[in-house]
Amino acid sequence: MSTRHGVDRRRVLATTVAGIAAFGLTGCTTKLGSLFSKTEPSAPSVTMTDELVFKPRRVTIRAGQTVEWRNDSVLVHTVTADPGIAAKAADVALPADAKAFNSGNVKPKGKFSHMFTTPGTYRYFCIPHEAAGMVGEVIVKP
Amino acid sequence: MSPTPFKKRPTPLAIAIAAMVGLSFGALTPPAAAQQDMKAAIKKMQSLNQTRGYLDAHKSVKKPLGLLGGPITIKLTQNSGGVFVGLPARRALDPTVFGPPKMPRHYAGSPIITGVPPMLRAKAANGGFQTKVLTPFGNKHIVLPNGRLKISAVDATATDAATTKDKVKMVASWQDKKGNTYQVKCCAKMAAHGLEYPTFGGVVTNVIMHGFTGIGTPLMPSEFAYFAFWGFGEIDMNGKVLDKPRLIHGMLTEYVRKQGYALGWDRDVTPTRTQFHLMVPPVKPDMKNGVFRKAPVKTGFVLPNGKQLPFWHVMFETLNVDSTRG
Numbered sequence: 001m002s003t004r005h006g007v008d009r010r011r012v013l014a015t016t017v018a019g020i021a022a023f024g025l026t027g028c029t030t031k032l033g034s035l036f037s038k039t040e041p042s043a044p045s046v047t048m049t050d051e052l053v054f055k056p057r058r059v060t061i062r063a064g065q066t067v068e069w070r071n072d073s074v075l076v077h078t079v080t081a082d083p084g085i086a087a088k089a090a091d092v093a094l095p096a097d098a099k100a101f102n103s104g105n106v107k108p109k110g111k112f113s114h115m116f117t118t119p120g121t122y123r124y125f126c127i128p129h130e131a132a133g134m135v136g137e138v139i140v141k142p
Numbered sequence: 143m144s145p146t147p148f149k150k151r152p153t154p155l156a157i158a159i160a161a162m163v164g165l166s167f168g169a170l171t172p173p174a175a176a177q178q179d180m181k182a183a184i185k186k187m188q189s190l191n192q193t194r195g196y197l198d199a200h201k202s203v204k205k206p207l208g209l210l211g212g213p214i215t216i217k218l219t220q221n222s223g224g225v226f227v228g229l230p231a232r233r234a235l236d237p238t239v240f241g242p243p244k245m246p247r248h249y250a251g252s253p254i255i256t257g258v259p260p261m262l263r264a265k266a267a268n269g270g271f272q273t274k275v276l277t278p279f280g281n282k283h284i285v286l287p288n289g290r291l292k293i294s295a296v297d298a299t300a301t302d303a304a305t306t307k308d309k310v311k312m313v314a315s316w317q318d319k320k321g322n323t324y325q326v327k328c329c330a331k332m333a334a335h336g337l338e339y340p341t342f343g344g345v346v347t348n349v350i351m352h353g354f355t356g357i358g359t360p361l362m363p364s365e366f367a368y369f370a371f372w373g374f375g376e377i378d379m380n381g382k383v384l385d386k387p388r389l390i391h392g393m394l395t396e397y398v399r400k401q402g403y404a405l406g407w408d409r410d411v412t413p414t415r416t417q418f419h420l421m422v423p424p425v426k427p428d429m430k431n432g433v434f435r436k437a438p439v440k441t442g443f444v445l446p447n448g449k450q451l452p453f454w455h456v457m458f459e460t461l462n463v464d465s466t467r468g
Contacts, residue, residue, distance in 0.1 A: 050224075050285040052403060074287035076223030076460040087397075087414045105460065107222050108287070128459045131412035133401035 043068045043113065046136060048077040048106065052129045054136030062141050066115040071106045077134070079103040079112050081124035091135050095120025102127075116140045187259055188433045190250035191338050193356060197302060197432070201335040206303030206343060212468040213298035213307070214347050216369045218291065218394060218418060220458045225289035225316045226403065228455035229445070231280020233361045235263060235271045236407035239353045240360065243271070248360040252434040255359055255425055256338045278423070278455040279361040281404040288323075289316040291418065291458045293392070295371060299343030302335035308345035310371045312392065314420050316456065323380055324443060326420060326454060328390040329373025337427045337434060341372040347465075351393065353408055358391070362398065364408045368416070369394045369465075377422060377454070379442035388439060391421040394463065418461055422454040 043066045047055045050073040059067060069079045082100035086092040094100060095118045103112040116122065119142045126134040200206075240258060241247035251257040254277050266272040291314045298307035310332065315325040332344025339357050342349070346367065351357040353364025370393035376386035397415035400406040422441075425434035438452035445451055 074224035074285055087412050105222070108224070128415070128417075131397045131415050132399050132403045 045070055047072050048079075048126070048134075049073050050075060052126070052132045052134040054126075054134065057135075058137040058139065060139040060141065061116060063117055063119050064115070065140075066113050067138055069103070069106065069112045071108055071110045074108050075129075076105045076107055077129065078105060078127045079114070079124055079136075080127050081122050085127060086125060087130050091123065091125045091130055093121055093123035093137075095122070095140075098122065184252070187250060187257065188252055188338070191256060192250060193336070193339050194432070196340065197336055197338075200302035200340075201304060203301070203303035204305060206299045206301050206306065208298055208307070209300045209347075213296050214465055214467050216293065216295045216297070216345075216347070216394075217462075217464040218293040218295075218369070219462045220289055220291040220418070220460050221462070223289060223460040224285050224287045226283050226457040226459070227286055227316075227443075227451075228278050228280070228457070229282040229284060229451070230276035230278065231282040232266075232272045232275070233277045233279045233405070234266055234268075234407075235273070235361075236353070236363065237270070238408050239364065240271070248354075248356075251338045252425065254361065255423065255434050256356070257360065273361070277361055278421070278453045279359065279405060281402070283403055286316045286318055289456075289458055289460075290314070291420075291461075295345055295369065297343075297345040297347045297369070299334075299345075301343060302340050303343060304334060306332050306334040306343040308332050308334075308343045308371070310345060310373050310392075312371075312375070312390075314392075314456070314458070318443065322442070324441065324454075325378040325381075326375060326390060326422060326456075327378065328375030328392070329371065330376075330387065331374045333372035333374070333389070333427075336372070337429070337432055344373055345369070345371045351395070363406055363411055365395045365398050365411055366413070367393045367395045368463075377439060377441060384442050385440040388422050389425070389427060391423070392418065394418050394461070399457075416461060416463070418458040420454060420456040420458070424453045 044059045044061055045068045046059060048069060048071045049055055071077055080102045081092055081094055082102050083092050098118040101114055106112050116138060119140045122138040124136055239248060246260045249257045249259045253259055253262055258273060262274050263271045264274045293312045295310040296308060310329040312328045315323055317323050333341045334344055347369050349367055350364060351367045352362035353360055355364060372391050374387040375390045377384050377388055394416055397412040397417050398406050400410045422439050424438045426437040428435045441451045441454055443451040
């Protein structure tokens with residue numbers, strides 16, 4: 001009996017430890033997964049077109065996410081959020097602590113990515129086609 | 143009460159003028175009765191051109207003065223990206239350029255090329271006025287791939303004259319979506335003096351053009367041109383010459399397009415952006431009489447209606463610009 005009891009106790013103890021470990025690991029995995037989703041989520045993408053639009057014109061993301069722009073047109077475009085370059089002040093906006101950025105020329109079939117770490121509203125434009133209304137917006141939530 | 147002096151029925155004069163410009167775009171066919179009035183009507187409008195005296199005073203000058211500060215050398219290229227090609231469309235008239243209906247401005251000269259006579263102006267749906275006929279200067283356009291531009295130019299001669307030291311070497315090309323390549327080459331010869339407006343020896347730098355200026359069609363907005371030229375060259379397709387010689391005009395200007403790539407009015411110009419316009423107009427110069435004559439360009443580019451595009455109006459907007467003086 002004692003042996004049995006002893007065996008039973010060991011089995012119970014092992015099962016309990018394994019259960020606690022499994023529970024702990026599961027919780028840990030959940031927490032890691034949550035952290036992971038905050039730092040490296042799937043990148044929202046914006047298309048640049050022959051019709052001189054950013055499509056979609058506005059994307060909403062969380063801080064730390066990266067947006068990718070794809071040039072699906074036959075034209076050269078830029079992704080520019082720099083008040084020093086804008087033809088119209090209304091075509092550019094940056095949160096107080098955010099740095100200006102400029103992709104330079106993105107050729108047909110080319111791509112450009114930018115990670116947004118500071119929450120706020122970013123309004124950007126295409127340098128050659130700003131006057132033709134090629135302006136977009138990224139809303140970054142905390 | 144309508145302030146417009148425009149008549150509901152077209153007069154023979156209107157029909158004649160419309161025929162001159164409209165036929166280039168397949169827009170109108172003149173009634174036989176109007177044919178006899180056509181020549182006289184166009185001649186009358188051309189005789190009213192206000193630059194005739196200035197051009198007469200300059201076109202025989204054998205030793206024109208040079209540019210103050212010395213010649214300017216210009217290099218302009220586009221190495222990647224597409225182009226915008228203008229398609230035939232009616233042009234909305236800017237009231238600051240063309241005046242109110244009772245006091246029309248810019249009506250003299252060859253219609254569309256240097257003026258829009260009142261009988262060629264029609265009420266537009268939005269309450270303003272527009273051309274009655276299709277022109278190369280509207281909002282319709284297409285985007286075509288693989289635009290390339292290479293220009294080397296010198297502005298040495300300042301004024302219109304019989305001779306010039308101005309030079310332009312230009313090769314511009316683009317493709318359609320079927321892979322056909324269209325090319326414009328210039329300039330075997332410069333337009334040393336203008337025909338219905340000045341051309342400054344063939345190349346001009348740093349001047350306001352079009353719109354209210356009388357330099358080029360008023361259908362384009364008044365715009366600052368950093369560099370412009372007029373000369374004679376050729377139109378090619380897939381390496382074969384289709385049309386030669388043709389009058390070719392190019393200019394690097396302020397940006398004149400607005401939302402949706404519509405052609406703006408004077409108030410819509412963006413001074414801090416540039417674009418290069420290449421124009422092969424559907425007219426040829428009649429040097430003897432000092433006027434332009436209708437002559438559709440053999441572009442080789444077929445429109446969806448099956449007709450050939452009768453002009454090239456092509457915009458390049460991914461530009462590298464370099465210039466030196468002296």
